[in-house]
Amino acid sequence: MNPVHVQQIECLLTLADELHFGRTAERLGCSQSRVSQLVAALERRMGVRLVDRTSRRVALTRFGGQFVDEVRPAYETLTSVIAGAHERARRGALRRLRVGFHGSVYEEVTEAFRRLRAEHGVGIALSEIPLGSPFSAVLAGELDAAMVELPASEPELTVGFRFPPQDRLLAVASWHPLARAEAVHVEALAGLDVLHPRGDAPDYWRAARVPRTTPAGAPIRSTMGISTVQEGLALVAAGEHVQLVCRPLADRAARGDVRCLPVEGWGEGHSSQLGLVWRADRAVPALRALAALLDEEFAGAPRSPAPPGVPAAPRASG
Template sequence: MHQANLHQIECLLTLAEELHFGRTAERLGYSQSRVSQLVAELERRLGVRLVERTSRRVALTRFGVQFVDEVRPAYEELTAVFSRARDRARRRELRELRVGFHGDVYEEITEAFRSLRAEHGVSMALSEVPLGSPFTAVVEGRVDAAVVELPCHEAALTVGYRFPPQDRLLAVSTNHPLARRTSVTVEELAEWDVVRPLGDAPDYWMAARVPRATPAGLPISSSVAISTIHEGLATVAGGEHVMLVCRPLADRAARRDVRFLPVTGMEASSQLGLVWRRDRGGDQLVTLARLLRTAFTVAPAGARAATAAEEGPGRSASPVVVG
């Protein structure tokens, strides 16, 4: 089937409105000879005359009128599709941030996202990154930034915002022998199988999630790897394994078959960070970091106040995002 050029269709539709080659050429930014050429090419493709032109008047033929009536709705819909596609592409390139995260995105984070959209016109495209691969999606450019657990010592990445540090707790099944306790010591971790993240994270990051040994040097067993926080909680609920989590996860966990116990003697706390590539930073990411700092500093009455540190070791206390 012969396919007409969109320029030919556009030219004919404009000519049908103006019924004048000179005004048509002026509207489209063409020469009159170019308008005549486009109409003639379309007539050749269709094999029928569409326009009658004399020294006094321009008019559509009977076939021309019918063709214009039939093709106009399709042309207008097609141009609308192209316009919407261009708008989406422009928003994606300039006005959208792709942000990865672990587990759940809680209220303080979504408040910052809403502010970014309402105050700066930047929308968020969120995607969950594997628990044990916190940096890969950012390094490879599949997301612009990620809210993940620290530390981050990757040369290609920078920490634009550090969330308030949190205590680490031990998740155990309500049927586990530890469930009757009010706390455990860090040395007791050597007595149980602690689930670990599954992924390609650097060794230093994996060791921060599940230490290889207690402060006294007792080895910590870790025979089961999990891909998500929720998978880890389900594994713990089975009764044979335990998992180290941050306090905000325990505060928000809805499971009744899992308990969370303080771990005394645990030196390292849990801390999230907003990380992005050093060579791909920008105003939008800096603005998001500022809004996160505001969300954790300006807390509702009764909530724990928080402050943040960009590229520094500052600490504060407030509920954060994931375990």
């Protein structure tokens, strides 16, 4: 079976743009006869006519038009990858993964980043993403992956690594009446105004962050949206709102005007868990290597100090 050569695909795509053998030859820097040879070779490989040509006009056949529409995105991706690799080689630069995150990135994660560079020659470009838009930048191809709270049920996404599950705590102002308690029952949320992530996240993800009702069915009020964790903590400190946070955030974002309390009565399935998420059709080896390194780092992660009244747990970013 004769292979399809990239030059044949390039020729057909150029001809589809120009619909003229002469102009196609000029763009490719070859003769018209070479254009005809490349198209004919591709047609023999495909076993179907792709181009109708007469002395007056050139047109794609119906199959040819469909094939061009299907193959063009793959060709453009290939040329982009080759151009990027060439530019990195010219500049002596590292391949970089673009990774988004919410809140903070902690020691185990940064150690995995260091090892990815040292062991695989892949650097990391980090960017904080809006709290309520966990998947948008990954789906749009603006990021290679994101460390975000689960669940991630989008069919286009893969969860390459799941961080250790964490308890969910309630952040309240230090002078709030609840701040004097050792813990708060989940039904108490019905009397509070709980901050919610603001963005374009799917409904199932929003409901996992801030449930619409307590387990007993009482509605949970949520009148204010936030874009970052720090924005939320500032609003909590002001006293009008409370915020559900993961334990690692409480461990590291300690401040005198906010107290984080364990929430009792959730039942099963209400822990917080982060995941390293990427597009299923872009699972490059560097992402799999990063997931494996995170698995190694968190397998031996020490237990972190907890805020007063909160037992310690394994660390993760959040």
